[in-house]
Amino acid sequence: MRKYLILLFILVAMLISACGENEEGNGEDDATETSAEETSASGSEGAKWKPEESIEIIAPAGAGGGWDTTARMAAQVFSEEGIIDGNIGVVNMEGGGGAVAWAHVAGFEENPYKLFVSSPPIIFIPLNGQSEYGHEEFTPIANIIADYAAFAVREDAEWDSINELFEDMKEDPESITVVGTSSPGSMDHMQFVQIAKAAGVDITKIRYVSAQDGGGLTQLLNGSVDVYSTGVAETVEQVRAGNIKVLGVTSEERLEGDVLEDFPTVKEQGIDETFVNWRGFFGPPNMSPDALAYYEAKFKELSDSDAFAEIRSQFGWDELYMNSEEYSQFLDEQKESLGALMDELGLGN
Amino acid sequence: MLKTLNQKVSLVLFAIALLYLIYAYQIPSFPYTVVDADVIPKVLGYLLLILSVFLFFIKDEESEEQKARRNIPKKEVGMLLGVGGLIILYIIFLEILGFVFVTALFIFLCSRFLGYKNYLANVLVSIILPVSLYLMFTQLLRISLPSGILPF
Amino acid sequence: MGSLEGIITGFQTALSVEAIFFVLIGVFVGTIIGMLPGLGPISAIAVMIPMTFGMEPSIALIMIAGVYYGAIFGGSTSSILLNAPGVSGTVATAFDGYPMAQQGKAGKALAIAAIASFVGGTVSVILLMLLAPALSSVAISFGPPAYFALMVLGLTAIASLSEGSTTKALISAVAGFMVVTIGIDAQTGTQRFTFGSINLLDGIDFLVIALGLFAIAEVCTLVLNRKDTSLKKFHNIGSLRLSKKDFKEMSGPMSRQSLLGFLIGVLPGAGATIASFIAYISEKRIAKKPEEFGKGSVKGLTAPETANNAATSGAFVPLLSLGIPGSGTTAVMLGAFLVMGVQPGPMLMTERPEIFWGVIASMYIGNIFLLILNLPLIPYFAKVLKIPRPMLISLVIVFSMIGVYAVSFNTFDLYMLLLFGAIGFIMRLFSFPAPPFILAFILGGMMEQSFRQSLTISNGDLMIFITNPISCALLIISLLSFVFPLIGVVRKKKGN
Numbered sequence: 001m002r003k004y005l006i007l008l009f010i011l012v013a014m015l016i017s018a019c020g021e022n023e024e025g026n027g028e029d030d031a032t033e034t035s036a037e038e039t040s041a042s043g044s045e046g047a048k049w050k051p052e053e054s055i056e057i058i059a060p061a062g063a064g065g066g067w068d069t070t071a072r073m074a075a076q077v078f079s080e081e082g083i084i085d086g087n088i089g090v091v092n093m094e095g096g097g098g099a100v101a102w103a104h105v106a107g108f109e110e111n112p113y114k115l116f117v118s119s120p121p122i123i124f125i126p127l128n129g130q131s132e133y134g135h136e137e138f139t140p141i142a143n144i145i146a147d148y149a150a151f152a153v154r155e156d157a158e159w160d161s162i163n164e165l166f167e168d169m170k171e172d173p174e175s176i177t178v179v180g181t182s183s184p185g186s187m188d189h190m191q192f193v194q195i196a197k198a199a200g201v202d203i204t205k206i207r208y209v210s211a212q213d214g215g216g217l218t219q220l221l222n223g224s225v226d227v228y229s230t231g232v233a234e235t236v237e238q239v240r241a242g243n244i245k246v247l248g249v250t251s252e253e254r255l256e257g258d259v260l261e262d263f264p265t266v267k268e269q270g271i272d273e274t275f276v277n278w279r280g281f282f283g284p285p286n287m288s289p290d291a292l293a294y295y296e297a298k299f300k301e302l303s304d305s306d307a308f309a310e311i312r313s314q315f316g317w318d319e320l321y322m323n324s325e326e327y328s329q330f331l332d333e334q335k336e337s338l339g340a341l342m343d344e345l346g347l348g349n
Numbered sequence: 350m351l352k353t354l355n356q357k358v359s360l361v362l363f364a365i366a367l368l369y370l371i372y373a374y375q376i377p378s379f380p381y382t383v384v385d386a387d388v389i390p391k392v393l394g395y396l397l398l399i400l401s402v403f404l405f406f407i408k409d410e411e412s413e414e415q416k417a418r419r420n421i422p423k424k425e426v427g428m429l430l431g432v433g434g435l436i437i438l439y440i441i442f443l444e445i446l447g448f449v450f451v452t453a454l455f456i457f458l459c460s461r462f463l464g465y466k467n468y469l470a471n472v473l474v475s476i477i478l479p480v481s482l483y484l485m486f487t488q489l490l491r492i493s494l495p496s497g498i499l500p501f
Numbered sequence: 502m503g504s505l506e507g508i509i510t511g512f513q514t515a516l517s518v519e520a521i522f523f524v525l526i527g528v529f530v531g532t533i534i535g536m537l538p539g540l541g542p543i544s545a546i547a548v549m550i551p552m553t554f555g556m557e558p559s560i561a562l563i564m565i566a567g568v569y570y571g572a573i574f575g576g577s578t579s580s581i582l583l584n585a586p587g588v589s590g591t592v593a594t595a596f597d598g599y600p601m602a603q604q605g606k607a608g609k610a611l612a613i614a615a616i617a618s619f620v621g622g623t624v625s626v627i628l629l630m631l632l633a634p635a636l637s638s639v640a641i642s643f644g645p646p647a648y649f650a651l652m653v654l655g656l657t658a659i660a661s662l663s664e665g666s667t668t669k670a671l672i673s674a675v676a677g678f679m680v681v682t683i684g685i686d687a688q689t690g691t692q693r694f695t696f697g698s699i700n701l702l703d704g705i706d707f708l709v710i711a712l713g714l715f716a717i718a719e720v721c722t723l724v725l726n727r728k729d730t731s732l733k734k735f736h737n738i739g740s741l742r743l744s745k746k747d748f749k750e751m752s753g754p755m756s757r758q759s760l761l762g763f764l765i766g767v768l769p770g771a772g773a774t775i776a777s778f779i780a781y782i783s784e785k786r787i788a789k790k791p792e793e794f795g796k797g798s799v800k801g802l803t804a805p806e807t808a809n810n811a812a813t814s815g816a817f818v819p820l821l822s823l824g825i826p827g828s829g830t831t832a833v834m835l836g837a838f839l840v841m842g843v844q845p846g847p848m849l850m851t852e853r854p855e856i857f858w859g860v861i862a863s864m865y866i867g868n869i870f871l872l873i874l875n876l877p878l879i880p881y882f883a884k885v886l887k888i889p890r891p892m893l894i895s896l897v898i899v900f901s902m903i904g905v906y907a908v909s910f911n912t913f914d915l916y917m918l919l920l921f922g923a924i925g926f927i928m929r930l931f932s933f934p935a936p937p938f939i940l941a942f943i944l945g946g947m948m949e950q951s952f953r954q955s956l957t958i959s960n961g962d963l964m965i966f967i968t969n970p971i972s973c974a975l976l977i978i979s980l981l982s983f984v985f986p987l988i989g990v991v992r993k994k995k996g997n
Contacts, residue, residue: 065832065836069836183686209645209688213826214831215769217824219645237824237846238823369679376691379690381689382688384953386689389949390682397676418930421725428724428725439902443902464891465891471892
């Protein structure tokens with residue numbers, strides 16, 4: 001008797017849900033039809049595309065990180081300054097260093113309501129073979145900000161310039177350990193490798209340790225490792241306290257700001273190389289040109305607003321706006337040069 | 350040959366350890382590290398192999414109560430599988446039908462299935478709880494749950 | 502500005518009407534969110550950040566800190582009542598808390614947890630206030646070899662977590678360690694056991710394992726026993742009153758684990774979860790009646806509850822005085838500071854004393870509020886157990902699923918939850934204990950990483966574990982703690 005009951009329940013559940021699925025399916029069809037009509041209508045009337053549903057910005061990581069902060073701050077300025085009316089929500093989707101979120105967005109082809117924020121990992125992770133989706137699959141909307149790498153050593157370290165460090169690394173690369181947060185082949189590792197290569201260090205001999213949960217700074221301070229490859233902002237407080245010194249930052253010119261302006265660039269020390277930790281927004285594959293034009297304009301407005309300028313200075317970010325076309329081209333170049341570097345290391349897939 | 354339960358369990362564990370080791374040997378090697386990614390997994394695999402051999406030979410040290418746990422009537426196995434089936438249905442339809450609908454259905458069906466006969470209470474809980482949880486998550490905590498077929 | 506002046510400024514900030522009001526809000530929201538299975542401090546803090554816009558930074562951060570320790574405080578409730586840990590730091594709380602509830606002493610268990618949390622929280626705030634500046638050097642004193650040795654010390658406890666067969670406990674532990682090797686390896690970036698699935702790249706979330714092995718496996722047992730009248734006692738809540746004997750039993754673990762938990766919390770990366778496990782194990786080691794542990798021991802409940810709250814305050818040392826977030830949760834806290842335009846780090850204490858000391862001072866008040874809020878509510882929380890069994894089972898399943906889903910928003914993790922529920926149930930059937938599994942899962946990952954970091958740094962020279970004084974000392978303690986019980990066993994056998 002009970003067995004039949006189970007079967008019955010499951011059957012009922014399936015039936016109900018199957019109906020629901022149909023409805024859902026129909027609903028989606030309707031939605032695409034209407035939006036298709038609208039696009040054609042707007043095309044004929046010459047009116048621009050406008051969002052009619054709430055927009056979702058995905059931060060492909062947990063709360064609190066750089067992607068999350070960028071997405072939340074952008075959404076906040078969009079609503080508070082009235083740049084975009086209507087709802088904008090930020091959703092965290094953690095996993096695979098972004099790969100989970102990218103796979104998710106890739107499934108929403110042409111949907112103009114699913115944006116996500118990204119940075120160099122969208123180049124590194126596909127190159128490492130950890131995501132089948134790279135920037136080529138998506139619609140780059142605009143780049144918004146730039147951040148730079150810094151290479152720090154303890155205050156009492158023997159090196160006073162990046163060249164002294166690299167000279168030692170050329171002589172005996174195995175005696176120096178570099179620490180970063182990400183795994184080899186990702187950002188903290190590759191930004192160091194890129195600069196070291198330009199300086200003529202044998203990059204296949206660099207010893208790199210990955211340490212999570214704030215371990216990088218800890219290991220630098222307690223002397224376990226020699227060099228900390230990280231973002232500029234992470235070093236400021238320790239430099240002010242006199243615990244560490246920054247041998248070089250990877251920006252084109254010196255940064256502005258209280259302590260930041262004292263950091264020498266690697267470029268001024270004679271190494272002709274830069275590394276930008278850019279951050280921008282993407283849409284799903286094949287976003288319609290009208291929707292793209294709409295977002296491009298809105299992100300430009302965001303980037304130019306005073307409110308966002310204040311946020312940039314608060315978090316120590318640099319302004320770096322690129323429109324969709326410039327951005328796509330920039331991403332392609334990045335992928336090519338970083339891909340070559342990874343091939344040389346034998347990390348590329 | 351397989352007299353004791355431990356011996357049967359140990360064979361299963363031995364097989365798991367072998368399978369794990371086969372995959373551990375397929376981990377690609379990485380040129381720039383002293384201890385590569387496959388070292389610890391290999392150690393663990395062999396450790397489990399050795400432990401499963403140990404288990405094969407040791408005598409049972411189980412108390413009566415621990416043994417009694419395994420006496421599950423056939424009917425009850427059906428109940429467990431039934432609950433498991435309901436959970437799988439819940440997961441499949443969660444993102445399709447939405448949180449409120451699926452949760453309400455699940456609470457009602459699962460409670461009924463397990464022999465809860467107070468229909469009124471069951472219906473009330475099945476409706477009030479998912480709705481209030483949904484409102485709390487989406488409105489107060491701003492954590493979005495799948496809305497599914499609901500319009501909001 | 503001297504420390505004393507700073508402390509006074511801190512109390513001035515913390516005792517303002519505004520600060521007191523927002524501490525109350527913070528700890529209240531924190532406890533409520535912490536009680537929901539699966540929602541821990543990370544979600545609680547992330548939820549509160551947008552609400553702080555426009556607030557005075559010191560007040561906002563006092564509130565956010567309240568949310569943080571409030572969530573740890575509240576996390577014990579679902580562990581004790583439902584065997585469903587809401588926060589990773591309260592898994593060990595379930596070991597003795599849930600058996601106690603099953604014996605009809607849910608009220609007492611919740612009261613013990615609340616008092617232990619309060620003591621752990623308050624003692625550690627005193628330590629934090631007195632030692633924060635000095636302890637920042639302790640926080641960074643642990644290099645990779647020392648972390649490795651600490652994890653080894655934790656793992657020597659596996660045998661003491663067995664329910665009879667040591668071999669089975671070891672098998673559980675190896676299995677737990679195997680599960681943690683799934684995902685991208687941080688040292689090399691290679692994928693291990695991911696079978697090409699992007700959902701496995703980050704490995705399996707701790708919460709999935711904890712809720713699966715404990716809550717879902719318990720659901721299976723409840724399904725089988727749903728008509729068992731001998732479990733009627735479970736419906737009793739029992740008295741909240743603690744006897745003098747209870748207090749006497751609690752005093753030892755509370756005093757020891759406040760200190761130990763705090764110190765472990767200070768180490769970046771260790772945190773409340775590891776602190777609670779080490780507390781549980783160490784109390785079991787030194788207890789006169791270790792056989793009571795796991796069956797509703799007062800000490801076994803007091804120890805992890807004291808330690809996880811103490812560790813939470815401890816985690817503020819590297820966060821405030823170094824700007825180093827030692828865990829996912831403190832990373833979100835750091836984010837909250839940055840949003841407020843406050844940069845935690847070595848300069849915070851001198852440049853923004855009202856924030857540095859204000860947050861610390863407010864924690865005394867927050868802990869008092871937590872106790873006042875929680876104690877009277879216990880009878881209401883415990884009413885959960887009066888829910889008819891079939892309904893309770895459905896609700897535990899639903900809450901576990903929401904908890905997991907609200908972390909990853911991915912149904913894949915829900916299937917994993919079901920899988921680990923099944924594994925947990927099968928382990929119960931064949932008397933493989935779950936605690937060693939989860940212990941190895943927590944410690945294993947960090948142990949492997951620090952082992953390999955150490956050897957990369959030393960170019961493969963194993964001597965690094967001996968030449969590093971902290972690591973050497975910890976390894977000797979591990980060895981002794983392994984050898985001493987053996988000597989005890991040999992003596993007993995000779996005596997017999």
